[in-house]
Amino acid sequence: MIFHQFFEKESSTYTYLIASEQTHEAVLIDPVASEIESYAEKLNEHNLTLVYSLDTHVHADHVTAANLLREKFGCKTVLHRHSGVACGDIFITDRSAIRVGEILIEARYTPGHTNACTSYVVDDMIFTGDALLIDGCGRTDFQEGSAETLYDSIHQQIFTLADETIVYPGHDYKGRLSSTVGHERLHNARLGQGKSKQDFVQFMTNLDLPYPKKIDIALPANKACGQA
Template sequence: MIFRQLFDSTSSTYTYLLASRPGGEALIIDPVLERVERYLKLIEELDLKLVKAVDTHVHADHITGLGALRDHTKCITVMGEQSGVDVVSMRVSDGDRLSIEGISLGVIYTPGHTDDSYSFTLPDRVFTGDTLLIRGTGRTDFQNGDARQQYDSIFNRLLKLPEETLVFPAHDYKGDTVSTIGEERRHNPRLQVRSVEEYAALMAGLNLPNPKMMDVAVPANLRQGLHQEEVARRGWAVTAEAAQALVGQPGAVLIDLREKSERERHGCIPGALHAPYPDLAENIGAGGVLHELATATGKQLVFFCAYGERSAMAVQAAQDAGLGQASHIEGGMAAWKKAGGRLA
């Protein structure tokens, strides 16, 4: 496995780049906007293809690199379903799997630092965001933080992992790079408490100043959506209500860009063709199934995804490939369900 731990000294943020092999798909966790050019250079040097960019939660101490990485690489952006971010490509929930080629991470909902905090596991390591730090824990006094929830997340979820599990947090302010679950259980001073009440009292007494970037970072990080308005302005969008009339029509084919797990969890539009977003370039290129479908039959290609971000990028790519009949469903499956669209 390719694994890189990258550091932003301004915000003391760790970013993690993972891939199963050279030349393969890659995933990045907690990217920082100011470091995006470095990430892109490293991805190029390692001959990787970035397919997913993940934030463990809405950060208050730096502006996320999710949007910039999406714009540069057309990758899928990922956050937890509780996140207040306007639009991300994929939202995960507790118990899901977050997968790329050769790597599958477990998804654990670990609220407390914020109400949208998640951790991600591999068999030998866990990426804890700001929930569990090395010899510390994330503060719980803003962004709907809750010390009791964090106690539960740490003691009843993270500390249940095997003792040898490596702990990789989103921040460190002392120069440490990695710990283990066993080390933190024994030596983390904030975990040497006898009850949830004692932990809550400890966290309430910290009296920490707000992060310097908080007033800038939080509003910026809540606005990550691709501007679907531009796609609509060009006439490449249909509403969910209008898309319902296209189901079963011979002149149109609805194309589901979501992953198998999303389809199983949230349902499918009847008759839609499943063509996952990571295969888009191949499918719309000469000889690809969608290219042939559009050029040989003249069918209108109507892309959709979970919230409209992947499909907006897909319709732009299809138009660039000369498939002028391409459009997408504004707001994706979320809009479809809101409009009362049928599900298979």
């Protein structure tokens, strides 16, 4: 498997390239519109054909590259069916699977940060978007967010995986690249050490976070697959 982790500095967003060494077919998870040339260079470097663009949710902090990639490479745009995005090509549900050569990508529905959050499991890796972050999680006060739902999603869909499963988040603000399910289950400041749902909900309710800086630009654009 060919794998590469990209980082977009302004929103601290990670984008992931996964590709088959057998068929040279590739997918991008959570691509950012401003970084499309970096993706094109990496695809060309490995002689890859981009077949799918996967968004873990409708982002509020950056504009997705989904439509630009579809125009440039002819790939399919993949989103959860609850995303409210009409311009997608493929709408997935919990435990839907996408195959790229020898690679199976399993969707796990992990709502709570938004109503359409989806994590993707590939072998011993899980790409969690904003549902589970390293030592944290996504906020739950916008886009039909729910702390109760997020708690259940993480415990039922992510923390049930093997301890050694590598967690690749949608963002990190401290330069960390990955974690593991076992580490987050034990040490995550918001969810670790068996914290109760009541404790988690109270913690999330009291965060008092500022209004998202780019939501008024990013959200309408991303509901149109990244078109202005």
